[in-house]
Structures are given as C-alpha cells and as structure tokens.
Amino acid sequence: MRGLSRKLYLDLSVPTEEDQRSDQQRILEALSAEGVKEEVHIPVRMLRQLYPLLDRAGWKITVSLSWNGEKWELVDIESGDTARQHYGLAVDLGSTTVVVRLLDCNSGEILGEESCFNKQIQWGTDILSRIFFCKDDRKKLEEIRLATVESIIECMDKLDVKHPVSRKCLSMVVAGNTTMIHFLLGIDAFCVFYTPHAVHADRPGFQPAKDLDIPLNGYVYCYPAKSNYLGGDIISGMIETELYKKDGISVFFDIGTNGELVIGNKDFLLCGAGAAGPALEGGVVHTGMRADAGAVDSVRIRGGKIHVHVIGNSSGKISPKGICGSGIVDLIAELFLEGWIDIRGKFSPEKTNLIQKREGQLCIEYAPGLYFYQKDIDEFILTKAAAHIMVEIMLRESGLELNQADRFYVAGSFGKYVSVESAITIGMYPDMEREKMINAGNSSLEGAQKLLLNKELLADIDQILEEMTYIQFAEVDDFLEQMVAAQALPHTDYKKYPTVMEKLKKRQNICFY
Template sequence: METAKKPEGWSRKIYLELTPPSQEDNASDQERILRALRGEYREVSCSLLVLKKLYPLCCQADWKITLLLVWNGKSWELADIEPGDTSGEHYGFCTDLGSTTLAGELVDMNTGKVLWQKSVFNHQIAYGEDILTRIFYGKDNPQKLEEIRKATVDSFLELFEKMEQDTGISGEQCASMVIAGNTTMMHFLYGLDAFCVFSAPYAVCTLKPDCYRAVDLGFPLKGYVYAYPGQANYLGGDILSGIVETEIYKGEEISVFLDIGTNGELVIGNKDFLVAGAGAAGPALEGGVVKTGMRAEPGAVDQVHIENGQVQIHVIGERAPAGICGSGIVDLLAEMFLNGWIDVRGRYVEEASEKILEVEGELAAEYGPGLFFFQKDIEEFLKTKAAAGTMVEYMMGELGLEMKDIGRFYVAGAFGTHISKEAGITVGLYPDIPRDRLLLPGNSSLAGARKMLLHKEIKEEVEKILDKMTYIQFGAVDNFLHLMVAAEAIPHTDIHRYPTVEKQLKKRGLL
C-alpha cells in the first residue's frame, strides 16, 4: 500500500545535524536536541534509555544523529537515538489479533508499503479451541489468566521471530504497533478476566484501553502499543478497524458491513448515522462443528463443483483431502442445492445421487474419498447463515430500509475473502444484489490497523465513530429466533428475494 504523501504515523525518524556544545553554548545534550524539535513538536519528553545513550554517542557522531519519536496517544516521546542518518530505516507493525490466528504486517513508515505479512496460530488455542473454554479457564484465577496472557504475547513473539527470519528486520527495530482484536482478545492480552464479556450485565473491564509501552506488555518494540477501542462486549476493535478501512462512516450512500464468525457483527450507516449490532452466529463456517471440518490449511477442501453427478474438489496444498474448510462448505452446499441433492430445508434427497449414503445412522454426502458431509453438518451451517441473514433483516427493518437502499454491502473477514459470491448468494449467506455492490474486503481488521498505524489522527475519528454509533444486542431482541426460522431455508423461505437463484433453479428444472 502506498500513500500520496508521507504518512503522519505513530512514529517519526528525524535526522539532525546539530552544532556541538561550546563555551558560548553549553546547553545540556538533552536540551540541545529538544530545542531542535520544539518548533514542530513542541515539548517532547525524553526516555531514560535515550538519556543514557546521549553520551558519548552524540560526540562520537559529531552531532549528526537520527532521532526516533513515538506518539504515546497524547504527545511525542524521544524513544531512541542513533548515530548518522538512519531515517530511511523506519518500521512499524500492525496486527489482527484473532481467536484462531494472529496476522501481522511489517510496514515501512516512510512509504506506507507493506514489507512483510504472515499469520501464526494464536497460542491461546492450548487453553481451548473456542473462546468460551478459555474464558472459563481463566475465570477468577489470576495464575491461569496469566498463562493465557503469556500465550497471547508468545503468539506475537513467534510472529516477530518469523519476520526476522524472512526479512532480517527484528521487532526491536520497529517503533510502534497497532492492534485490532475483539473485546475478549484484548482482555486476554492485558491479563484481564474476560468473564464479564460473556456474562450479564456485560460491563467489561475496558472498551478503550490506553496506549501502553510495548516493553511493559512484553513486546520488543521501542514505542507504544495502541489497540482499537470497542463499542460493546461483542462489538470490538476488530470491527471498528474494519469500519475505518471501508470508510462507511464517511460516505453519503448507506452501506452494510458484516463480519461472520463464531459471532456475527453488523454495522449499517453512512456519514450521518451508524447502527451496530452483534450476536452469536455459530462456528459452522470455521469448521468447528462439522465432523470433517478443518481450518483453511494444507489438506483442506476449499472449492467444490458438481458436474454430471461427480464431485470435483480443490485441496489446499494440492495434496490428499483431509477435511473441508469454510469456503469448501459453502461451495458444497450451493452445488448440492443446485443439483437437487438437498432441498430448500437443507434435507438430503437420498435418491438424487449415489454419493448420498447412510453413514453412522445418518444421511451424508461423500465429497472426497472417505470424507462425508452429514445432515447435522448442514443444519449447523443453516443456523449460522440464518443468524447472519436475520441480523441484517432485523436491523434494516428497524431502520426502515430495503436492500435497494444499500449502496455497498461489505462481507469482511477470511470467509468474505475466500467464499465465492455466487455460492454465498445461492445458499442465502449473502443477499442477491448486483455483484459489484457486494464487496469482499478481506481482512479489513488488519487493513484498518495498518491505516491507523500510518495516520495517527484516525484515533480521533474513531472516538467520533463511537460517539455516534447506536448498538443493539441481538440476543435481547424478542422475536429474533422467530425471524431466524424463515432464514434457515436455502436460500430463504421467500425465494423471490433471490431472483438469480430462482432463475438457476428454473433453468435446471428444480422449480
């Protein structure tokens, strides 16, 4: 990513050539440096680390020095000093702290370019595959909570280690870091008991943590760590980061931002209003409850096509299939529906294919050698997609909006990246709208963290976003479960809402 002008980020590297001390000008080394900065940066504080490095570094460098300034959320601090001109070597780091994976980017703070990107598994998984298990593990137990906090930090350290191996640039060479993560993940990072996120009255420890020194959190960076604030227990900084990336809060047209995972988060609005909501969606898209489900890693079926009764699959890593991930699940269901293998209720039509068999007392379709997709797997998926669809339907109904009023419909996250638009629409996961209005921004949480890292003024914009946002907890909506029932059909009880799917079914003789 390149920006038109030099970013005004969370750190600066400044090369100075200063006049050495003399009898006529015997100001202290610290004052000599700070007065050179005062015109542009006003009062800059000086860290103890820098104070200890001033002598003999400045003398030996003939007062040709490079300063690292870091923003602490309120003012600039002098965090490091180096001899000569090293201003070209200026790096920052941004991350999306997810419950399953931690994705990070090394960013050139001078140009805005991403120099390196990678993800690692969140070490918290050792304390539970799902968030709730981790929450209960650490509940009311400071020692266990510290284990989870350390596991979180270790995930970052693994990422920094891989970065140094790949680029030669270490975490110690980075200035500041911006993190986007949900409310639970941020509690775990700060060593806070996250049970409050899950239990009524949902008054969490913090939604808006301060900037903290990286070293105090266990990170090797020289500056500060800023975490995106959240709006509520289930609407965290990862969603705010996505809103910043898509900029739906700036436009005239009304946009929808949907992120589907174990929880579903939704924001609808424009520059005049923002309404947000969150609720449980279900782990079906993460392969969590599918018998042969797995993460999107080598061995996972990620694409499915059915032709002439035969199932054709693509496997990540071009190896023998070991299971199926989220994008493969949506593809498989869409293909089975369009080929008449399952009906509108998601029930198998046993006589439709020889691939539909009774396995372990339950109907299932064989999508790969010895790999079956069971009836119960379909039911779990339909609950997830129905929850997501109902969130959108309910909120739009409350706002008096119809789909024709929506300019852009964003589906964020890994699933939005990898699930095909057509398959998502066929099963009713996405609305049936013109495809150019359905946007899949990928990891908008990470992209928003990068944008914040490069433009610290966005911190104030986020405060304004939170102030004007209205929040709805879908679990508290009386008729929500009733609305979900209609959305559990494929693609929906009202087929007319999905004209392109209806056309396909008629073409294939299924309507």
C-alpha cells in the same frame, strides 16, 4: 507520513561558553525546528544515554519518537543519520490466526507479512473454552497472555528472516476482538461473555511495548471496542473502508465464529453482533477443518458427480483430509441446486444413489472416505440463519431496504474465500446486485496499517465510536420468528432470492411462481 512514530536526524550545535543550553533543551529545540510541534517527553532512561553518546557522535544524532496518546516520547537515540531506517508493525490479532505486517514508515511500503496460528488454540478452538480456562485464575490467565504475545513474536521472528528490523520498530497497532485484547493485556475476559457484559477495558489505547513483553522500543496501540462483541477489529474495518465518510448507504459484514455488522454512512452508524457458530471454520462438522493444506475449499456437482478442489494440491499429491468453511458453503449450495437436499436442508435419497446411511443418519461422500452428514447440514443452517437475520434485522431497524445499499462489504478470512454465489444460494448473504458486493479482505489488518501511518485517524476513531448505535439482536421482538424463517434454503420467502429461484429453475426445471 505523519504516523504514530517519527524518526529525525538532528545536527546539533556543540555547547560553548556562549551557548550553555542543556543537552535536553538542545534536542527539544532542534525537534521543534524540524516541525515537531507537540510536546516531547524524554524519559530518564534516555537522559542517561545523552552522555557520552552526544560527544562520541559529534552531536550528529537520530532520535526516535513514539506517540503515547498525549505527547511524543523519545524512545531511542542513535549516532549519525539513521532516519531512513524507520519501521512499524500492524497486527490483526485473530482468535484463530495472528497476522503481522512490517512497514516502512517513511514511504508506507509493505516490507513483509507473516502469520501463525494463535497459540491460545491449545486451550480450545472456540473463544469460550479459553475464557473459562482462565476465569478467576491469575496463573492460567498469564499463560494465555504469554501465548498471545508469543504468537505475535513468532510472526516477528518470521519477518526477521528477510527483514531483520522488527525489534527496531517504534510503534505497533493491534486490531482484535474484545476478548483477544483482554487476553493480550492479561485481563480476565469472562466479562465479555457474562451479563451485564460490562467489559474491563474497551479503550486501552497506547501501552508501553515493554509492559506487554513485546520487543519494541515504543508503544503499542490497541484499537478500541464498541461493546463486548463488537471489538477493535470492526472499528479498524471502519477506518479501512471509510464507511463513516461516505454519502451512500454501506453494509459492513464480518462473519466468523461471531458475526459483526455495521450499516450506515457519514450521517449514522448502526451496529450489532451475535454468535454465528464455529461451523464457518469447520467446527462441529464431522470432517470439518480449518483452511489448511488438504482441506476441500471448493465444490461443484456436475453430471451427477461431485468435484472438489483441495488446498495445496497443485502437484496432485495431497489427498482431501476434510472440508473448510468455504467448501461447506459450496457443498450445501450445490446439494440444494441439484435437489439432493430440500428447502429444509434435508437429504432426498430418492434423487441420487450417492446419498447413503452411516452411523444412523443420512450422509453423502463428497471425497474418498469423507462424509457430510445430515447433522452437519442442520448445524450449518443455524449458522447461515444467524448471519441472515443480522442483516435482515439491521436493515429493518434502520428503516432501509436492501436496494438502498450502495455497497455490501464482506470482511474477514471467511468472506475473502467463500463464493458469493454459493453464500447467496443458501441464504447467508442477501440476494443483491453482485457488483455492489465488495470483498474487504482483512480489513482489520488494513485499518491497523492506516492508523500506524496516519496519527490523525485517532480523531476519526473517536468519531466512529461516538456515532455508533449498538443493537442487541436477541432483544428484537420477533427475533425467534425471523430465525426460523431464515433456516429455510435460501429462505421461506422465495421472493427475497429471485436469482436463486432462477438457478433452481434452470438446474432442475422447477418453477416457484
């Protein structure tokens, strides 16, 4: 491993009348002999420890090095040989969930992984609420910064239960969107949202962990952003999927509250981002919720009856509490295939007596006491339309046809759990060969891990940023026209979705041609 940190055992020669080299020089020359070719800086706090530590250790020590972006910095000295105890942390700093992974930096083995809700949520489930909460208020901004750090530390504490070494880690890599990184650094993030969208920091790079109040010996690296809405989590996804190295055309799509999209290969990279809306995480839906215990995450309609799967209900004792993003996609897809909603997403009460009227609007009871309303469908269709036109416009701007794409990566927690078939049925994903669609999982976390273990990837990150061309979706001439067309289920142009039309034909015996 040649990662962002190194840990080396040094058996130093004892000073004599004939060998009067300084302790400092003795360590630096020993490191060079061990293959450390880059410059090594020994800060004063470490120089102060050399005496009497070296004498007491019999000149047999282990030094810990952390890369600071320009050179190695000696961040710890221990007596004896502890080189095998070499650890690091990879972090996915999501707006909803924070995930921290502990790694053995000698072997690359994953020792543990923990997650928690981002403590920023107390100021709003959506990012804009948090941005406005602390706008131009240093005290409130510090509250959000500390909440961000505390979220990471909570995960570290959970890891310490089984592997009590997180405080001994030498480096941390954090991947997150532009707003999350601003909050982690204690920087006002209003610039991310407000024109001209010139953010305050897009390449913060390596920062001393102690400056961020993160209990590590070494440095924290934050993945850089390409723009205000295309952040380090996407650049990390590029490192994980290696899209920028491939010959064939790939599409990388990370859909959540925002949607980020990259199309390209080793010769070009087109990227763009736009708001998708909170519906994917259950926001704006009457009975919507995050994917916690009690959430309906899967729906099927068979024999005129609605069947649901509930998260955490393996024992059969947990009742449905609401519906999360993957469940919503399933429900709308099934309602459409059954003919209970039409191409506009409007309920057809003449098709089933399960459709009823409550609170002045049509709805359907998908689980005991839980209703999905017409307004819920309307809101979600806007979200799915936004997702669709991102792909549509990006393909057109690149001069490519969908069938020219060799791979379609779906990243993020939503992409991990949503049914591909249901997402295609409602027109959120394009109708393409299923074997080309790849679940990229948490590519943000995976990319953070890869960089932690391979310092050479820093050059690849610079290459990616240089090659990326950013497209503003809203500035495309026919954006609104495309948006309207994409609000139909699955789309106003049926020919774009042949497999969906075939499903409708089989389910309802309808022919669209």
